[in-house]
Amino acid sequence: MSVAILDEKKEKFLQALEANFGASDLLSVTEGLEFPTRRAEKWKYTRVNAISKEAWQMGAGVLDNVESYNPFPELDAVSIYVVNGQVAYISEDLPEGLTIESEHDEEGALIRKNIFTALNYSLNPVSLKIIATKNQIIGKPVHIIFVNSGELTTAQTRVKLVAEQSSFLHVMESFVSADSAKKWVSHVNESDVQANANLTISKWQALGENGYMMTHEFSQQGADATYTSNVVTKNGTWTRNDSWSDLNGKNGECNLNGIYQPKGKEHIDNTTTVDHKVPHCESNELYKGVIYDASTGVFNGKVYVRPDAQLTNAFQQNSNIVMTENGTMNSKPELEIYADDVKCSHGSTTGQFDDIALFYLMARGISRENAKLMLVTAFFQEVLDEMKVKEYEESLIVN
Amino acid sequence: MSVSQRVRGIENTKETNMISIKNLHAEVEGNKILKGLNLEVKAGEVHAIMGPNGSGKSTLASVLAGNEAYEVTEGTVDFDGADLLDLDVDERAKEGMFLAFQYPVEIPGVSNINFLKAALNEKRAHQGLEPIKAKDFLALVQEKSELVELAGKLKNRSVNEGFSGGEKKRNEIFQMAMLDPKFAILDETDSGLDIDALKVVSHGVNSMRSPERAFLVITHYQRLLDYIVPDFVHVLYNGKIIKTGPKELALELEEKGYDWLIEETV
Numbered sequence: 001m002s003v004a005i006l007d008e009k010k011e012k013f014l015q016a017l018e019a020n021f022g023a024s025d026l027l028s029v030t031e032g033l034e035f036p037t038r039r040a041e042k043w044k045y046t047r048v049n050a051i052s053k054e055a056w057q058m059g060a061g062v063l064d065n066v067e068s069y070n071p072f073p074e075l076d077a078v079s080i081y082v083v084n085g086q087v088a089y090i091s092e093d094l095p096e097g098l099t100i101e102s103e104h105d106e107e108g109a110l111i112r113k114n115i116f117t118a119l120n121y122s123l124n125p126v127s128l129k130i131i132a133t134k135n136q137i138i139g140k141p142v143h144i145i146f147v148n149s150g151e152l153t154t155a156q157t158r159v160k161l162v163a164e165q166s167s168f169l170h171v172m173e174s175f176v177s178a179d180s181a182k183k184w185v186s187h188v189n190e191s192d193v194q195a196n197a198n199l200t201i202s203k204w205q206a207l208g209e210n211g212y213m214m215t216h217e218f219s220q221q222g223a224d225a226t227y228t229s230n231v232v233t234k235n236g237t238w239t240r241n242d243s244w245s246d247l248n249g250k251n252g253e254c255n256l257n258g259i260y261q262p263k264g265k266e267h268i269d270n271t272t273t274v275d276h277k278v279p280h281c282e283s284n285e286l287y288k289g290v291i292y293d294a295s296t297g298v299f300n301g302k303v304y305v306r307p308d309a310q311l312t313n314a315f316q317q318n319s320n321i322v323m324t325e326n327g328t329m330n331s332k333p334e335l336e337i338y339a340d341d342v343k344c345s346h347g348s349t350t351g352q353f354d355d356i357a358l359f360y361l362m363a364r365g366i367s368r369e370n371a372k373l374m375l376v377t378a379f380f381q382e383v384l385d386e387m388k389v390k391e392y393e394e395s396l397i398v399n
Numbered sequence: 400m401s402v403s404q405r406v407r408g409i410e411n412t413k414e415t416n417m418i419s420i421k422n423l424h425a426e427v428e429g430n431k432i433l434k435g436l437n438l439e440v441k442a443g444e445v446h447a448i449m450g451p452n453g454s455g456k457s458t459l460a461s462v463l464a465g466n467e468a469y470e471v472t473e474g475t476v477d478f479d480g481a482d483l484l485d486l487d488v489d490e491r492a493k494e495g496m497f498l499a500f501q502y503p504v505e506i507p508g509v510s511n512i513n514f515l516k517a518a519l520n521e522k523r524a525h526q527g528l529e530p531i532k533a534k535d536f537l538a539l540v541q542e543k544s545e546l547v548e549l550a551g552k553l554k555n556r557s558v559n560e561g562f563s564g565g566e567k568k569r570n571e572i573f574q575m576a577m578l579d580p581k582f583a584i585l586d587e588t589d590s591g592l593d594i595d596a597l598k599v600v601s602h603g604v605n606s607m608r609s610p611e612r613a614f615l616v617i618t619h620y621q622r623l624l625d626y627i628v629p630d631f632v633h634v635l636y637n638g639k640i641i642k643t644g645p646k647e648l649a650l651e652l653e654e655k656g657y658d659w660l661i662e663e664t665v
Contacts, residue, residue, distance in 0.1 A: 355468075360504040360558075363464050364518040364574060365492035365525075374517070378508025378557075 016055030033115040045298040045330040059084030059153030072391040077143035085155030097136025127158040132167035141170040149178035158188040163197035174204040182210040191219040200228040207236040223249030230387040233260040247281040258287035262295030269298035276309040291327035305337040316346035417613040423474035432458040434638030443610040450635035460586040464498035493525040497580035499571035506558040543576040565596035572603040589623035601626030621653035
């Protein structure tokens, strides 16, 4: 009975997408993939019905004054604007060694990790592909600004990153809204970090009111490669960030950093999977959140250390401050270790705001508001230091 | 108003109380701690408050500074003409109150210097003054940190983080010197200090004694009062002041303890 209801719901959802996107065959593409329910371990704290109940449509690919939505206009970067999932502008002045192209994905490319990733490939067959050529240090970041607008629109976007051997690349992705209409953004990253390369993806999420945001981040790392993922969830009604990081070559390093500060009734979920498949690799996860009002935060972190992955160093830390009695934080850091000579640790702390520190600052004449800002900034500072993105530091606290 | 009247007005201020506490009752988590405390401190005076453990000494300091963990259930506090209990914690500080904490708080990630600059500038804004110039601020930091022998120890450090007990107490006095309050409460600033640190802290306090400023020195030990010599000594017991005397009272307490006084009261 309940399966039938789910099927009906899924069918209705897919039919609307087929009609609005001119897509066909979504049922067979998503065969065997259902909407996740809270019975699934990785979806225990996050519900998708606000997305699965709607009939989503494609938004217009143009927008006046698109540059005005850039959250970091001062940033010296290679800029790309994507409006409602469609590339609107790519800077022509590219540094040496950097290639930006569109890639039409063959059917086989589809990642069937879940219903949302499968749909992402089916609804938008074109990926944006950014390549740093072998041995090239790309001196300035590539900044992709995803602007979204319109009632019940969905943007299904995909960015593939290739850091060839010994290259260096920093890609920043900013997700913003032009209005407060209900919208759903589903974004995939596929990263190929080749031997001795260094790739960083930094995400700034600010979809605001009625913004429903999903990211699906896949990374494959070669030997001696470093992959860093930074995500700052500034605001947004509902956010789910999923990442799957595979360490496939010796001496690889994977760093995942996150900051979130949900307010009102916002919901933010960071779910990570790091897979140590080979020896001598290191992974570091640092996620910190401040939960305001009646909002909810989720951290679901999983690290696998496979039998061959001896001498692994894996660290996972999630720290939270819950500001009110109505706020909720669900934190579940997990290690699954099958090798015997490893150094792994995980920790999770969730506490209330430090009233004694607040009193101390105020007793020196600092107003309550400023004292709180000071303490929240201090709390996030450790993560900001890891992220090394100056713009985030300056824009995080300012409303 | 004529000149002579104004002059008399200024003289009068000196005669009036810096702080006047009347029938103060306060409790924490339902436990009544202060039970009708009366105290008046005039500008220029140093008052010491002594008393056995649990008598309410630190509660008095916390209540005056505005710690919300304590609830005032009765009484009034006039602070240089303002209704103190009506002011928020930061407003009290901006009006010139300072509390040197018994247990200074470590705040990782908040820079000592930046926080103090923010505090100073908020106070200046409250007084209608421009923010202090960076150069003047640094000169002030240099001067005042030398006073408590902390020079060079504050740069690039978070508030009290990694400080020894003595350094934390000296940092309190340094902050006091920077903020230039008119009424300072020292809450067991001497506890646990070695003799060198005690001398440094006392020197810092003594150099700030002036006819315009008053101090309330809360201590458990008479020794501090050899260095910071008070005008009055009060004995706090069971939430009330049960005895007030000259500085010699502290010596008597050191010698005889509190029991004789408590018996007298009962």
